Amino acid sequence: MRNAALALCALLLAGCETLSYYAQAVGGQLQIMAAAQPVERLLADPQTPADLRRRLELTQRIRDFASRELKLPDNGSYRSYAALARPFVAWNVVAAPAFALEPVSSCFPVAGCVSYRGFFAREDAEAHAERLRAEGNDIYLYGVPAYSTLGHFDDPLLSTFIQYPEGELARLIFHELAHQVAYAKDDSTFNESFAVAVERAGLRRWLSGREADLQALAGVEQRSEAFSAQLGETRARLRALYRMPLAPEEMRRRKAAELAALKPELAKHPRLAGVEPNNAFLAARATYTQLVPRFEQLLAEEGGDLARFYERVKTLAATEPSRRGPLSSPSR
Numbered sequence: 001m002r003n004a005a006l007a008l009c010a011l012l013l014a015g016c017e018t019l020s021y022y023a024q025a026v027g028g029q030l031q032i033m034a035a036a037q038p039v040e041r042l043l044a045d046p047q048t049p050a051d052l053r054r055r056l057e058l059t060q061r062i063r064d065f066a067s068r069e070l071k072l073p074d075n076g077s078y079r080s081y082a083a084l085a086r087p088f089v090a091w092n093v094v095a096a097p098a099f100a101l102e103p104v105s106s107c108f109p110v111a112g113c114v115s116y117r118g119f120f121a122r123e124d125a126e127a128h129a130e131r132l133r134a135e136g137n138d139i140y141l142y143g144v145p146a147y148s149t150l151g152h153f154d155d156p157l158l159s160t161f162i163q164y165p166e167g168e169l170a171r172l173i174f175h176e177l178a179h180q181v182a183y184a185k186d187d188s189t190f191n192e193s194f195a196v197a198v199e200r201a202g203l204r205r206w207l208s209g210r211e212a213d214l215q216a217l218a219g220v221e222q223r224s225e226a227f228s229a230q231l232g233e234t235r236a237r238l239r240a241l242y243r244m245p246l247a248p249e250e251m252r253r254r255k256a257a258e259l260a261a262l263k264p265e266l267a268k269h270p271r272l273a274g275v276e277p278n279n280a281f282l283a284a285r286a287t288y289t290q291l292v293p294r295f296e297q298l299l300a301e302e303g304g305d306l307a308r309f310y311e312r313v314k315t316l317a318a319t320e321p322s323r324r325g326p327l328s329s330p331s332r
Contacts, residue, residue, distance in 0.1 A: 028120025029153075032089070035082035036156040042081060055162050055169075056081060062170045062206070070202045071307045072177040076154030083159040088143030091125035092116040095137040096279035099242045099251055101235055103283040104137060107186075115188040115287055118147065140280035146172055148179035167203060167217065174202035181310050184317035190327065193291030194313055200292070201299060201306070228289045230265060234258055235282050294326050 039056050042048045048056075059078060067074035094116045095104040107113035119125040122143075129139045145161040161172055178198035184190040200221070207213045241254055262277040275281060295313070302308040316324050 024120055024124055028090070031120075032082050032084070032156065032158075033153070035084065036080040036154075037082070038080050039157070040079070052162070056157070058166065059157055059162070059169065059173065062173050065206060066174055066177055066202065069205055070174060070177075070198070071310065072174065072198075072202075073151060073180045075151070075180075077151075077177060077180070078155060078157050078173055080154065080156040081158075081162070082156045086122075087160065088122075088145055089158055089160050090118045090120050090144050090147060091122050092118050092142055092144055092284075093125050093129045093132070094140040094142075094280045094284040095129075095132040096283045098136050098138060098279070099248075099255070101239055101242070101279050101283055101286075103280065103287075104132065113186045115283065118144070138278035138280040140275075140278065140284050142275075142284070146176055148176045150183055151180035167207070167213070170206050171199045171203050174206075175199040182313045182317045184321075187317075187321060189287045189290055190317065190321075190324075192288045194295050196288055196292050197295035197299065198306075200296070201304075227265065227269070228285070231262075231282060231285055231289075234262060235286065238279070238282070291327060298327070 039060060043053060043056060063078045066072040096102065097104070103115040105113040105115060106117045117128060119128065125141055129141045133139050145164075146155070146158060149155055155176060161169065164172065175195045175198065178195040179191065181198075182191075182194060203217065204214065207217060238255065238258055241251065241258070244251070246254070259277045266272040266275055266277060298312060299306070299309045302312065316327050321328050
């Protein structure tokens with residue numbers, strides 16, 4: 001069990017450079033595994049609260065749909081439930097240099113490099129963030145409701161997301177299961193953008209026949225795409241700025257002006273209210289959005305056939321990044 005958990009750390013939590021990091025990673029994962037109870041048992045238990053029972057029943061319909069209709073892995077993931085005494089399962093730390101948009105990577109032999117480092121305790125994440133900040137980096141620290149073990153373990157449903165609205169719950173399950181389909185070493189943008197493309201396609205199919213819900217979804221996606229485009233424009237302007245032969249003080253002044261213009265937009269998004277925009281934030285958002293249109297184009301080329309789409313993505317994931325063509329991660 002311990003060796004398996006250590007392997008999981010290498011796959012997921014990016015950059016286990018110290019014994020203390022290994023310890024928190026192993027301990028956190030083992031805690032989740034110990035807390036997980038089979039959904040079937042909880043549904044059969046008359047002591048299970050009615051609200052939780054309804055949520056679990058919904059997740060199982062979503063889970064069945066994911067394998068039956070979306071061709072996502074049919075295994076024990078999301079067939080158990082773990083209640084955690086915290087609002088998020090983990091906290092991620094993304095860092096980027098003061099005058100660059102490429103995130104600082106955490107690298108190790110098994111899973112390669114990823115663009116963040118995750119911690120099961122917020123205090124540990126904050127301590128790591130402070131060390132990186134002291135080195136002159138921009139920092140974006142945020143809580144995550146779920147993560148994928150890439151099929152190495154059966155990921156449970158968690159209290160950190162079980163109360164999400166139906167659409168968000170379906171999105172999350174589809175997204176995390178997609179990570180079990182394909183994984184490109186050293187390329188977080190490829191992996192996350194693929195999972196987002198799957199969640200978007202999956203949610204449209206889940207809502208098929210529910211016209212009001214589909215119209216609402218179209219509005220949400222339109223606003224999300226407009227926001228992503230705005231962030232992309234800001235990244236482009238900052239990228240050009242960082243190439244200029246300016247004194248550091250002037251560079252910081254112009255950078256601050258660009259980022260200040262984003263604050264009113266972030267305030268329109270409840271989950272981003274209070275976030276201080278910086279290079280790390282922009283890098284983190286790009287990881288989840290930059291390649292989504294290209295993956296959706298690939299799915300369209302396959303006539304919407306998800307099984308064929310997955311095979312193409314798996315082939316690309318195993319290909320050298322420089323040979324992936326338009327699905328190579330673009331410069332941030």
